[in-house]
Amino acid sequence: MRNKTYGVVGLGLIGGSFALALRENAIAAPSRILALDVNKAALEQAEESGAIGKGYSPGSEAQMLSLCDLVFICLYPGQTIDFLKSQKDNFKKGSIVVDVSGVKTALEENRRSFSPHPRFDFISVHPMAGGEKEGFLHAKASVFKGRNCLLIPSPENKPQNIAFIKDLMRQTGFARVIETSAAVHDGKIAFTSQLCHVIAAALVDGAEDERITEFGGGSFEDLTRIAMINAPLWTELFLSNKTYLVKSIETFEKSLSSIKKMLVEDQREALVKKLSGVREKRIAMSRSIYPESRSSV
Amino acid sequence: MRNKTYGVVGLGLIGGSFALALRENAIAAPSRILALDVNKAALEQAEESGAIGKGYSPGSEAQMLSLCDLVFICLYPGQTIDFLKSQKDNFKKGSIVVDVSGVKTALEENRRSFSPHPRFDFISVHPMAGGEKEGFLHAKASVFKGRNCLLIPSPENKPQNIAFIKDLMRQTGFARVIETSAAVHDGKIAFTSQLCHVIAAALVDGAEDERITEFGGGSFEDLTRIAMINAPLWTELFLSNKTYLVKSIETFEKSLSSIKKMLVEDQREALVKKLSGVREKRIAMSRSIYPESRSSV
Numbered sequence: 103m104r105n106k107t108y109g110v111v112g113l114g115l116i117g118g119s120f121a122l123a124l125r126e127n128a129i130a131a132p133s134r135i136l137a138l139d140v141n142k143a144a145l146e147q148a149e150e151s152g153a154i155g156k157g158y159s160p161g162s163e164a165q166m167l168s169l170c171d172l173v174f175i176c177l178y179p180g181q182t183i184d185f186l187k188s189q190k191d192n193f194k195k196g197s198i199v200v201d202v203s204g205v206k207t208a209l210e211e212n213r214r215s216f217s218p219h220p221r222f223d224f225i226s227v228h229p230m231a232g233g234e235k236e237g238f239l240h241a242k243a244s245v246f247k248g249r250n251c252l253l254i255p256s257p258e259n260k261p262q263n264i265a266f267i268k269d270l271m272r273q274t275g276f277a278r279v280i281e282t283s284a285a286v287h288d289g290k291i292a293f294t295s296q297l298c299h300v301i302a303a304a305l306v307d308g309a310e311d312e313r314i315t316e317f318g319g320g321s322f323e324d325l326t327r328i329a330m331i332n333a334p335l336w337t338e339l340f341l342s343n344k345t346y347l348v349k350s351i352e353t354f355e356k357s358l359s360s361i362k363k364m365l366v367e368d369q370r371e372a373l374v375k376k377l378s379g380v381r382e383k384r385i386a387m388s389r390s391i392y393p394e395s396r397s398s399v
Numbered sequence: 400m401r402n403k404t405y406g407v408v409g410l411g412l413i414g415g416s417f418a419l420a421l422r423e424n425a426i427a428a429p430s431r432i433l434a435l436d437v438n439k440a441a442l443e444q445a446e447e448s449g450a451i452g453k454g455y456s457p458g459s460e461a462q463m464l465s466l467c468d469l470v471f472i473c474l475y476p477g478q479t480i481d482f483l484k485s486q487k488d489n490f491k492k493g494s495i496v497v498d499v500s501g502v503k504t505a506l507e508e509n510r511r512s513f514s515p516h517p518r519f520d521f522i523s524v525h526p527m528a529g530g531e532k533e534g535f536l537h538a539k540a541s542v543f544k545g546r547n548c549l550l551i552p553s554p555e556n557k558p559q560n561i562a563f564i565k566d567l568m569r570q571t572g573f574a575r576v577i578e579t580s581a582a583v584h585d586g587k588i589a590f591t592s593q594l595c596h597v598i599a600a601a602l603v604d605g606a607e608d609e610r611i612t613e614f615g616g617g618s619f620e621d622l623t624r625i626a627m628i629n630a631p632l633w634t635e636l637f638l639s640n641k642t643y644l645v646k647s648i649e650t651f652e653k654s655l656s657s658i659k660k661m662l663v664e665d666q667r668e669a670l671v672k673k674l675s676g677v678r679e680k681r682i683a684m685s686r687s688i689y690p691e692s693r694s695s696v
Contacts, residue, residue: 304651
């Protein structure tokens with residue numbers, strides 16, 4: 103790993119955090135970390151702070167990509183597909199190219215237009231990490247620590263490259279790397295991630311005023327922190343996973359409606375039973391989350 | 400404050416935390432902290448650990464209450480009313496009696512049956528604090544640190560007693576004490592607290608299995624931690640605040656439904672606008688939460 107040159111395309115929160123995680127986990131010296139971004143100020147800041155060796159601006163894609171043994175594409179999902187299509191002949195021969203898109207079906211549907219390719223092996227991952235503050239300014243290596251990394255292997259991927267990526271992800275801090283398919287990925291994250299963001303947004307949207315949290319005990323803040331969302335990115339993520347997301351919203355609406363019915367009808371015993379069951383289920387979930395690394399209870 | 404004797408009725412998470420907060424903030428020596436509970440093991444544990452001076456079991460209410468200058472009633476809302484009605488003639492002359500119920504309208508409706516009383520001044524507060532693990536075993540002084548305490552003053556309360564309670568609450572760790580009415584209290588907490596707990600419960604209830612969080616990035620865990628609820632207590636809280644809670648659920652359902660509609664109809668621009676607005680609103684909320692003590696962003 104140490105003799106390779108790493109490229110980060112899109113030096114935002116995720117791309118920047120990969121650059122920092124490579125350095126802080128002694129996977130690569132900064133001189134071997136290159137980054138491409140439209141934002142010159144971010145590149146300069148990254149160079150000056152020693153996070154990367156050299157920054158490249160649009161127009162210099164071929165120049166940078168020809169040097170990189172591994173490229174992380176950390177762009178919005180649609181941009182990622184465009185970048186792969188337009189740059190496919192510029193990647194270094196024998197390189198690995200990784201995307202980090204939060205939705206995978208659209209990418210798989212476009213895969214044939216850039217992969218398999220004689221120059222590079224394209225591997226699709228989804229680092230389940232982020233934060234409510236975007237951009238390189240808020241990037242930090244610890245973003246990935248203890249988190250899940252989902253990996254969508256393809257039959258065309260070389261086994262040694264899949265093994266390399268799994269190892270690399272663990273070394274950058276992820277607690278586990280889980281292999282799955284694009285369809286399973288999109289169905290599950292519609293529930294565990296996208297639905298939660300939609301709920302948080304709806305909750306803030308419904309709040310009567312900004313001062314209502316003075317009457318709060320912390321629950322409202324915990325539930326709505328993720329409502330501080332990157333609106334264009336999440337709109338794209340939501341719309342490109344619309345079918346699964348709408349299904350998840352409707353599953354949730356049914357559960358909510360069933361609890362509301364118990365309230366309206368004063369079904370005390372049914373409500374105690376429902377809440378007790380939910381408590382047990384959530385405790386079991388805590389046991390299944392990160393069993394080795396940390397407890398979420 | 401140091402010369403007073405404090406009584407805690409119900410030595411659970413909240414009652415136990417008040418006992419510990421009195422000691423740890425040097426408000427009262429443990430010998431001046433008495434507790435009443437049905438759970439003898441909890442009383443023994445509290446005595447042995449030096450959290451309280453002496454524990455009392457049901458049947459000894461009059462004996463304990465006759466010694467206490469200030470009594471915290473930390474029972475379920477219905478039990479609180481029953482306790483006040485049955486014990487009203489046993490409180491020490493000139494004492495202050497505080498309840499900590501999470502709903503206030505039902506209490507106010509029953510107030511006439513125990514207050515005003517020649518022996519004690521009844522003051523109603525709601526410490527906006529808690530945790531997903533109940534009982535004295537999980538009590539800790541820090542539960543109140545930086546939190547909101549809501550106070551429902553009554554015209555019959557003596558101003559010096561209200562001032563004393565406000566001062567006491569701040570000394571036990573609360574960041575601020577906010578005065579409000581029972582109706583405003585119940586309306587606001589239906590949204591900021593109860594609705595959040597209902598949403599968390601519905602989200603866990605709708606999860607297809609306990610292992611789905613392996614596909615999560617932390618949002619699901621953050622949103623559902625409060626689903627590890629004390630089912631009988633929260634059923635009582637929900638049902639005794641049913642009107643406001645159902646109204647809050649319906650406000651939220653409308654917001655959720657409006658976001659779902661934008662998704663189904665591919666209203667990209669409307670969705671970006673909605674999510675941007677929500678982000679701004681939530682950031683403004685963070686500024687208004689605990690402005691002096693901590694940021695929730």
